[in-house]
Amino acid sequence: MQFEVPYGHSLIAKYAMAARRHMHEYGTTLEQLAEVAVTARANAAANPEAMFRDPITVDDVLSGPMIADPFTKLHCCIRSDGGCAVLLAAEEYVPDTAKAPVWILGTGEHASHSTMSEWEDFTVSPAAVSGRLAFERAGVRPCDIDLAEIYDAFTYMTLVTLEDLGFCAKGEGGAFVEKGRTGLRGELPVNTDGGGLSACHPGMRGLFLLVEAVRQLRGEAGARQVHKAGGRLPELAVASGTGGWFCSSGTVVLGRG
Secondary structure (H helix, E strand, C coil), X not given: CCCCHHHCCCHHHHHHHHHHXXXXXXXXXXXXXXXXXXXXXXXXXXXXXXXCCCCCCHXXXXXXXXXXXXXXXXXXCCCCCCCCCXXXXXHHHHHHCCCCCEEEEEEEEEECCCCHHHCCCCCCCCHHHHHHHHHHHHCCCHHHCCEEEECCCXXXXXXXXXXXXXXXXXXXXXXXXXHHCCCCCCCCCECCCCHHHHCCCCCCHHHHHHHHHHHHHHCCCHHHCCCCHHHCCCCEEEEEEEECCCCEEEEEEEEEC
16 A cells, blocks of 8 residues: 555545546547436436435536546545445245345355555456356346446446446446436336435445345335336346455345245
8 A cells, every 4th residue: 555545546546547447448438437427317316315316417427527537526426424224134034024025146245456556457346256156146147137236436336347247248338328228217227226426325335235226126116116028026136336446346136025
């Protein structure tokens, strides 16, 4: 750390550098990164508990105050108060529960580095490993998933995690998030509550990914409820969280009981 911190390598700067590298390697555009924030805000508009619900445009994102190139203010998550709880129980207690259970079908975790100088490829996150493990253990594929909840401290994190979880090929995340494809009525709804970019980020955002996934699978998400063809409820969801500057990742596949 003594070789990085004194030179201004803040958390935001690290992710900004990673985003720039992705842009250089794959042609990802500022507009595509901005689309992540726009879609998150559109999803948040249907969430009465979201901190920010007013619509924004790509131009709004790009014209905002610069924080760390290429991130403007709206590329970065909000800071808020908040709290949530997740209850885990053994299968034997399921008959006693008042609501239908949501099953943990597969999990994966991976830690790849601790400092930026150890980060071998700025365009790859540890979700590439944690996601693969979770899908293998669940016996499903990315194409089977109905919605994804992804830790989004910055827009770039959503884009690259979608790639690394296998929803699109490496370098195609920019195109994947365009035109509302990850919105509530899109091909793969992502961060359906608005995510850390618009709903809330009280410091432990990862738990909110699980809460939102469970609400969606149970059909309890209200106006932001995701539906499959024929109005059916979603059956499978994935939640993937990140620690540090893409240092570690945990991914879980959840299924409706």
